[in-house]
Amino acid sequence: MTLADRVGQAQSRVLRYRVSWAQLAWFGHRLSGIGVLLYLFMHIVETSMVLLGPDVYNTTLGLFRNLPIRLGEVLLMAALVYHSLNGLKVILIDFVPAASAWYRPLTYGVIIATAVAMVPLAVIMTAPFMPW
Amino acid sequence: MSVGRTVWLGNQPVPRRGPPEGTRWERRWWWFMRLSGLVLVILALGHMLIMHVLVQLSGQELNFAFVTSRWGTPFWRIYDGLLLFLALTHGVNGARVVITDLVHAGAVRRLLIGGLWVIAVLWLVLGLLVVVFFNPDGAPAVGPFS
Numbered sequence: 001m002t003l004a005d006r007v008g009q010a011q012s013r014v015l016r017y018r019v020s021w022a023q024l025a026w027f028g029h030r031l032s033g034i035g036v037l038l039y040l041f042m043h044i045v046e047t048s049m050v051l052l053g054p055d056v057y058n059t060t061l062g063l064f065r066n067l068p069i070r071l072g073e074v075l076l077m078a079a080l081v082y083h084s085l086n087g088l089k090v091i092l093i094d095f096v097p098a099a100s101a102w103y104r105p106l107t108y109g110v111i112i113a114t115a116v117a118m119v120p121l122a123v124i125m126t127a128p129f130m131p132w
Numbered sequence: 133m134s135v136g137r138t139v140w141l142g143n144q145p146v147p148r149r150g151p152p153e154g155t156r157w158e159r160r161w162w163w164f165m166r167l168s169g170l171v172l173v174i175l176a177l178g179h180m181l182i183m184h185v186l187v188q189l190s191g192q193e194l195n196f197a198f199v200t201s202r203w204g205t206p207f208w209r210i211y212d213g214l215l216l217f218l219a220l221t222h223g224v225n226g227a228r229v230v231i232t233d234l235v236h237a238g239a240v241r242r243l244l245i246g247g248l249w250v251i252a253v254l255w256l257v258l259g260l261l262v263v264v265f266f267n268p269d270g271a272p273a274v275g276p277f278s
């Protein structure tokens with residue numbers, strides 16, 4: 001029994017059916033999209049503070065300069081990278097029917113590529129808050 | 133309990149998925165999501181890469197002076213204005229699709245989607261005002277926080 005099967009068995013004890021990667025990819029696309037949209041609404045308000053002058057704007061940005069917020073920004077980056085790659089996958093399958101046979105490898109590829117890209121990105125983004 | 137073998141390439145290719153059946157507007161939105169998505173891959177990831185990675189690597193700090201120098205050139209104002217418009221429209225339409233999936237047709241759905249568009253327009257106007265009319269010389273030097 002492969003590792004994927006073991007994970008699937010454990011999972012099917014929680015839900016009555018086995019969740020497929022296709023479902024997770026679809027749900028992840030929506031979740032990341034809604035997450036980025038909520039951030040965008042906040043980001044527009046935060047950036048509009050620039051109209052109130054350097055004092056207000058620099059103070060506002062100062063509120064965001066801490067580790068918890070930075071970790072949130074790493075999450076935002078991950079959401080954006082995943083949403084971009086998965087969106088490209090959706091477009092590919094929409095316009096190249098033959099690619100739909102590769103649905104599973106493509107989905108794994110999107111997830112792995114997101115995880116791999118996030119390693120250096122997370123290291124760079126959190127660097128100012130790390131002891132080294 | 134038996135578990136099926138993991139099939140990697142077991143899917144039969146499906147026929148080409150074109151724009152969905154439905155109203156003309158729904159098909160326009162379908163095309164908009166794909167075209168704006170392609171542009172946003174460059175604009176949004178580029179924005180994040182500049183603001184969170186390149187700024188970090190070059191040891192710069194995001195502050196009022198940074199914005200002033202960045203928006204001193206029309207290129208970055210157009211870039212940010214386009215990013216703002218496409219990201220907000222793409223995101224709000226995506227949220228509309230999610231609401232349509234989750235809420236039965238009726239007054240509640242109309243209220244949610246109507247409210248969503250009102251908020252979207254307000255935020256879009258605010259954002260565009262900032263991108264177009266930001267003027268470092270006209271900004272007050274000291275604010276209520278000092």
